[in-house]
Amino acid sequence: MANMVMFIILAVVILGSALMCVMTKRIMRAATFLLFVLLGVAGLYFLLDYTFLGAAQISVYAGGVTMIYIFAIQLVSKRTLQGLVERLKGSRVVCGALITLISLVTVVAVFLKNKFIDMAVQMPDEEVSMNVIGNTLMGSEKYQYVLPFEFISVFLLACIIGGIVISRKE
Numbered sequence: 001m002a003n004m005v006m007f008i009i010l011a012v013v014i015l016g017s018a019l020m021c022v023m024t025k026r027i028m029r030a031a032t033f034l035l036f037v038l039l040g041v042a043g044l045y046f047l048l049d050y051t052f053l054g055a056a057q058i059s060v061y062a063g064g065v066t067m068i069y070i071f072a073i074q075l076v077s078k079r080t081l082q083g084l085v086e087r088l089k090g091s092r093v094v095c096g097a098l099i100t101l102i103s104l105v106t107v108v109a110v111f112l113k114n115k116f117i118d119m120a121v122q123m124p125d126e127e128v129s130m131n132v133i134g135n136t137l138m139g140s141e142k143y144q145y146v147l148p149f150e151f152i153s154v155f156l157l158a159c160i161i162g163g164i165v166i167s168r169k170e
Contacts, residue, residue: 006047014040031069038062052130068156072163 014037021033038061045054110116140146 003047007044010040010043010047014044027073028070031066031073034069035062035066038066050130050133053133065156068160068163072159072166075163075167 017033017036017040021030021037024030024033038057042054042057042062045051045057136143137145137149
């Protein structure tokens with residue numbers, strides 16, 4: 001029962017922070033709400049007793065990525081960010097709502113086709129060991145994730161270079 005209460009609290013924090021992250025007009029507040037989303041996801045990992053993934057989530061994403069975003073925001077001139085308000089047009093809102101609806105239908109279709117909901121209801125007989133998770137995250141074979149990690153590291157490097165280029169005063 002306590003796990004369910006903690007899950008509900010973390011879900012509310014994650015969803016609320018994610019909504020506020022995309023709805024706020026101030027960029028530093030958006031970065032702060034992103035930090036809360038990432039910390040909430042780390043809380044879910046800790047709730048599942050995946051302490052390594054929770055610690056990695058906090059150190060790499062909540063710590064590193066958010067600090068890179070804040071560093072890039074601070075590099076940009078304050079004059080550039082002052083008065084920067086995007087006006088919402090009706091066509092953009094309709095297009096965004098349509099894309100959101102299509103994405104929701106796609107996710108629900110994938111869940112139903114692959115019977116993820118049935119698998120989530122059934123309790124597994126054995127727990128996945130941390131060695132299996134580590135090998136899966138850092139392996140380069142099929143269904144392993146070293147390539148996405150490398151892609152993200154190159155992407156973050158491009159973001160850092162972009163932040164430095166934007167901050168140059170020419």
